[in-house]
Amino acid sequence: xxxxxxxxxxxxxxxxxxxxxxxxxxxxxxxxxxxxGDHGIGMAGGMAKAKEALLAERPFPDVNAVFKTTGMSMLxxxxxxxxxxxxTMFLGGVKGMGALSLAKLMRGSLEAVKERGKAQPGDxxxxxxxELAVLAMENSTGDDLPAALAAAKDAAHKGVEDTKxxxxxxxxxxxxxxxxxGHQDAGATxxxxxxxxxxxxxxxxxxxxx
Amino acid sequence: MKKIINPGSDIVAEMMSGxxxxxxxxxxxxxxxNAFAYKNRRKGKVSxxxxxxxxxxxxxxxxxxxGLADAAACGNIFASPNPQLILETARAVNEGRGVLFLYGxxxxxxxxxxxxxxxxxMEGIETAHVRxxxxxxxxxxxxxxxxxxxxxxxxxxxxxxxxCDAGHDLKEVxxxxxxxxxxxxxxxxxxxxxxxxxxxxxxxxxxxDEIEFGMGLHGEPGIERTKMQPACELVERMxxxxxxxMGLGAGDKVAVLVNGLGSxxxxxxSIVYNxxxxxxxxxxxxxxxxxxxxxxxxxxxxxxxxxxxxxxxxLEKYYDTPCFSPYYxxxxxx
Numbered sequence: 001x002x003x004x005x006x007x008x009x010x011x012x013x014x015x016x017x018x019x020x021x022x023x024x025x026x027x028x029x030x031x032x033x034x035x036x037g038d039h040g041i042g043m044a045g046g047m048a049k050a051k052e053a054l055l056a057e058r059p060f061p062d063v064n065a066v067f068k069t070t071g072m073s074m075l076x077x078x079x080x081x082x083x084x085x086x087x088t089m090f091l092g093g094v095k096g097m098g099a100l101s102l103a104k105l106m107r108g109s110l111e112a113v114k115e116r117g118k119a120q121p122g123d124x125x126x127x128x129x130x131e132l133a134v135l136a137m138e139n140s141t142g143d144d145l146p147a148a149l150a151a152a153k154d155a156a157h158k159g160v161e162d163t164k165x166x167x168x169x170x171x172x173x174x175x176x177x178x179x180x181x182g183h184q185d186a187g188a189t190x191x192x193x194x195x196x197x198x199x200x201x202x203x204x205x206x207x208x209x210x
Numbered sequence: 211m212k213k214i215i216n217p218g219s220d221i222v223a224e225m226m227s228g229x230x231x232x233x234x235x236x237x238x239x240x241x242x243x244n245a246f247a248y249k250n251r252r253k254g255k256v257s258x259x260x261x262x263x264x265x266x267x268x269x270x271x272x273x274x275x276x277g278l279a280d281a282a283a284c285g286n287i288f289a290s291p292n293p294q295l296i297l298e299t300a301r302a303v304n305e306g307r308g309v310l311f312l313y314g315x316x317x318x319x320x321x322x323x324x325x326x327x328x329x330x331x332m333e334g335i336e337t338a339h340v341r342x343x344x345x346x347x348x349x350x351x352x353x354x355x356x357x358x359x360x361x362x363x364x365x366x367x368x369x370x371x372x373x374c375d376a377g378h379d380l381k382e383v384x385x386x387x388x389x390x391x392x393x394x395x396x397x398x399x400x401x402x403x404x405x406x407x408x409x410x411x412x413x414x415x416x417x418x419d420e421i422e423f424g425m426g427l428h429g430e431p432g433i434e435r436t437k438m439q440p441a442c443e444l445v446e447r448m449x450x451x452x453x454x455x456m457g458l459g460a461g462d463k464v465a466v467l468v469n470g471l472g473s474x475x476x477x478x479x480s481i482v483y484n485x486x487x488x489x490x491x492x493x494x495x496x497x498x499x500x501x502x503x504x505x506x507x508x509x510x511x512x513x514x515x516x517x518x519x520x521x522x523x524x525l526e527k528y529y530d531t532p533c534f535s536p537y538y539x540x541x542x543x544x
Contacts (some may be wrong), residue, residue, distance in 0.1 A: 028409075036288060036428050037411060075325075080263070080289035080318035084325055170317050173347065174356075175430045205213055 001145050001206035003098040011062050012201040014054055017047040019197035020190060030164075031186035034173040035190075039082060039186040046086065055168035061181050063097045067105070081117065081171065085126060088112045089191075099148035103137035110134045123169035124180065126187030129159030133195050146206045149199035156192040163188045178190060211410045221408050222264045222286055229271060233536050236275065237484035245291070246297040247281040248274045248535075255343040256374045256383045257281070257303040259314045259369055261296060262319055263288040265407060266427065269363055269506045272311075275535025278371040287407055288428055290318040295435050296326035302334055308380030310387065312370055314359025315341035329491070338384045344396040344517065346455045347424025347433050358426055361469035361506040362394040365519045365529075368540065372528035390525055395455050396469075396517040397448050400425035400432070404472055404511035413508060423447065427471070427508045441478070445485035448516050453493070456520060460494035465529060468515040470504030474512050478506075482514055498526065505538070 004012065020043050028074030041075075060066045069091045075087025083197040089109045109129050119125040136155035140148040163185035173180045215221055226244045233414040237246045243265070251257075260270045261283035270282045271442055271496055285291035290313075291299075297366050300309045309330065313319045320341060327337045344362025369390035373383045400422045403412040414429030416422060421439070424432030458464070468483045470476075479502045490497055506515070522530060532541025 032411070036413070037406060037409065038287070038289060041409065042286070042289060076292045078289075079292050079322070080283045081321055082316070082318075083290075083292050084321040117317070118324070125298075170306045172428060172430050181429075191470070 001209060002143050003148060004202070006060050006063055006066065006097075006144065007058070009097050009206055010054055010058050010060060010066050012198055013066060013203075014051050015201040016194045017054070018053040019193050020044055020047040021051075023193050027186055027189060030184060034176055034180045034183045035186055036166070036172045038050040038080070039190070041087070042078040042082050043190050046074040046083065049073040049077040050121055058195065063191055067091070079126045085113055085117050086190070088116050089130065097145075098101060099140060099145045100141050100146065101136065103134065103140070103148065106130070106134045106137060107128065117170070119170060124163045124166035124173065124175065124185045125168075125170055126185065126191045127190035128163050128166070129156040129183065129191035132159040132162075133191065146202040149195065149202050153195040153199045155190065156188075156195045160184050160192045181187065211283055213405065213407060213410070215407060216224045217408075225264065225267075226284060226390075227297060231395055233270060236536060240281065240299055240302045240305065241376060243283065243295055243298060244273075244285070245283040245302075246274065247299075247303050248276070248279070250276065251280045251303065252375055252442070254305055254307065254382050255377055257305055257306045257309045258312060258370050258374050259283065259296070259300050259303065259309055261291045261299070261323075262280070262313050262316075266507055268313045272505070272535055272537030273364065273367045275531030275533065275538070276534050277531055278377055278538065279363070279367055280374075284353045290316065293325035296448040297329045298325060299335070300326070300334070301332055302519050303372060304335050308338065310374070310380065310383055311337060311339040312363075312367060312371060312387065313339070313341060314363055315343040315355070321465060334446075336380060337378055340366065340370070340384065340391055344391075344392055344394045345398065345424075345426065346395045346452065347397050348430065351455070358394050358430065359389060360398060360427055361467055362391075362396045364467060364469075364505050364538070365394055365465065365517065366391050367539075368524060368533060370407055370530045371533060372531040375531065376528070386524070386528065390519070390528070393520045393522075393525060396422060396454050396515050397452050398426070398432070398471070398515035399423055399444060399448060399513045400429075400471065400509070401438070401474070401512035403429060404507075405508035407509065413511065416441075421513070425513070426439035427511070429505065434499050441481045442485050445482055445489070445516075449486055449489050452516060452518055456518060458493065458520070461496065462496050463496040463521045463526065464490070465498050465519040466490070466500040466501075467505070468502045469515045469517060471511040471513045472504065473510045474504070474514050476502065479514055482516075486516060493507065499529070499540075503527055
């Protein structure tokens, strides 16, 4: 599977929204350990708004519009740092939807997120998962979307594992210093859930196509 | 956990509706959102917009008024308002002389207000911002920009409001407000956690017989956890920290706020002030003004903070200008 239609991309993002909404209690538990416990509520609320907007506004003229609607919905409903960061993640420009264009989109998102939040890899943030996912997509050989997303979700999960070793530089966990070690970052977990869901959708869609 | 809310409903929107209905003679809601402006605000000046997460009332919503902020943008529980809401709030009170954003220094607030400033810039609204970082227990002095904003917000808003009303341009308002921000320190003490409205969870865990010095408003870990002690010993430690931090000595003129964190009573806070006052007198500080109130809270959180504003002639002038909101007023009726 080389590319997706705009309708398929819309469905894929809605699928990712549902995955975050389902994982609200899980994200709350993770964030409660070292953060202020509101990540699950914020993300689920933002993704519910995004899904609502996607359903109301579809069909979209292009993939860019799908991502923009998602990003703006999250930005204007989650609040806090997560709203800006996850909103920004979806606000990067994109044309068409193949493995390469998705990698390019996510590279743009990653750079925008780093610029906005000032976080670098190793700071125990969502950047740890997103950076590895983007690199995996860029290194994925062949222009196959499910394969690129499979590599991305594995890399994102590895990024989540990596956050357990880090001392936090941002948010409430920052003041815990070494006490935060051993705990994974909630934002990185959300990134992994989103890539996992996008992969599941793409793999199922490719199977249906075949 | 008993909490007087409607489970499952939008807590912040309902709070805002109740608050604005009660004080409708003073405030007007901004386009149906969790933001509002002071109806009788002065025209033709730099506009002051404040904001932050909800759940810490009366901060920030109680500090919109005469000689104070022109408008407040209120986020979800303990979460910054979003850029669009901040933009709409700025738009609603912009008089063409620029908007100063004033908020506590937290990662979420910093990013959302930064993004809102980008949006304002695209519309040709001139902006500047001051992040309040008064909590001297939250990071060492060398990393002052990592410190959090707590009760010191009150004094910074007071002085910024007065500077705006004096008719200065944005650059001058910014200078005065930053000077006020840099003349303020706060240190807090937690005796028990607050709860997160709608979540039914406590913000942190603390033993019944324990206290934590320097703990943040959302339960951010502080500098030391100990067994409960008498008021005199608590104040001794906290006053020592803040005196040292600010280099206070004989002849320094100060304004002082003993701020309750939510459930600590006026009886207790007054005992705290009594202890504090005797130490300030012994050190020959000149106490220009003092207050015992619960302004910067976190629901049922127990404990208090001590804020000291060191005044010079310029800051004193702006501090002494009368101001009024339903929750904060300075100056006397003559």
